[in-house]
Amino acid sequence: MRGGEMDRRSFALALFLVVAGLTPVPARADLPDGFVYLRDVAPDIEQDMRYAGLNNFTGAPVPGYEAGECVLRRDAAEALKRAQRSAQALGLSLKVFDCYRPERAVRAFGAWARAREDGRTKSQYPHLSKDALVPHYIASQSSHSTGLAVDLTLVRQGAGDRPPLVRDTCTAPPHAPAAQADDSKDKLGNTANAVALGKLGPGELDMGTSFDCFDRASNTAFPGLTPEQRRSRDLLVTLMERAGFTNYPAEWWHFSLARAANRRSHDFPITSRPQQ
Template sequence: MSAGSMPKGFVYLYDVDPSIEQDMRYAGPNNFTRQPVPGYDAAECVLVREAAEALKAAQTDLKPMGLSLKVYDCYRPKQAVAAFVDWSKEPDNPNAKLEHYPDLHKSALFPEYIATRSGHSRGSTLDVTIVPLGSSPADTDDEDGIACTEAQPSDNSVDMGTGFDCFDPKANTDAPGLTPEQQRNRTLLVDVMSRHGFKNYPKEIWHYTFEPEPYPDTYFDFPIVPRPASGKS
């Protein structure tokens, strides 16, 4: 499928705001499955245009503070969701378990934390954090041997109390026991995103959906392919 075959209304985030950092975890091995996920043929954030434009507006709010948004996941093809379900039936990888779901069995992740029918597939949902403007991700992969509930950010994210895809109550937006810095960072993210039409999923501080959704009842399965060199999607 070519980039030009994306459904009407979908865009590459880079074409709307190239200043928003992208760390598309499911396009590579740095995720809870420890391998690239089917459907992610390029490390690109794809969204419906309304969500991309709203994200650009949120980025404009953060820049004067010396901060930037960073997205970990955006549109997610249905085939990727199916791959997550298949992964749940495989034996555990001890390091992946420790980092992403230290106190849960794989089977408990569905549907509590990983949906079998994901809102990401509708194109308006994304996973996002805040990073210092102009910073670079640390040259590291997952923090093997350290529980996600205890580790400091392994990338350039500000400290949110857990890393991305930490399937644990500590990742709940209003989780107790956070440090003042972690609470401030979470509050800032929620505030800036909500000002521009994004609703937070309360069990995951990084998870937001733009409302109203242009495709509230449609789950797409087109693969994410490289962005055309011309920048036109």
């Protein structure tokens, strides 16, 4: 094929993708076919990938999370980009906590739940015993492993320099932290401290509980919310549903892409995004 003809075909393909509302993201050799790094599709979505560091309900980096990157199926990433555009029109932004989850991470969650209680992350399940978390909160299978599910919240744009608030337990009202208890860092350079699990990041809307709060207060329709918390949850659900996602009623932060084909689970590790 002559170079001029190839250039015309490449241009026509790129034009089609733009008109169709899709993002012409190059394939990555390190990801299975159909998967993309969210940064390649919607780089303006904030990422706080909890399971790659210490700030999660296990208190340690989770197997399979070798880098703090959001990986999704391409169709889910494109839908999330649409939700982000709607959020930005309101002066807000999406912030993701978890995206694709390797099956080995799901197994690690189960092993953690069966292990002896050490109390380190009790603030994330203040009203339950650890062995009561299975199977309602910690299951043997996860829709995240298909690459079609995402955990996220909403943040105010331009609020990155605001100090974070904290919760003493995942259901407690947020307040200003008194002091940082420990400045140790995990392998990704994230700072860990005694109140990290209850942190409400800079600019995050108050949803009534922190992410991964194993409590009935995390139910999306929980009746004991303040009017502000109710509006924040309802807005998140509305933005995500308009983009094609459905909410898991037990967790205000969890959404899955509806009407997606081929929901096969995967177990490839999440690695660093190659530099372009």
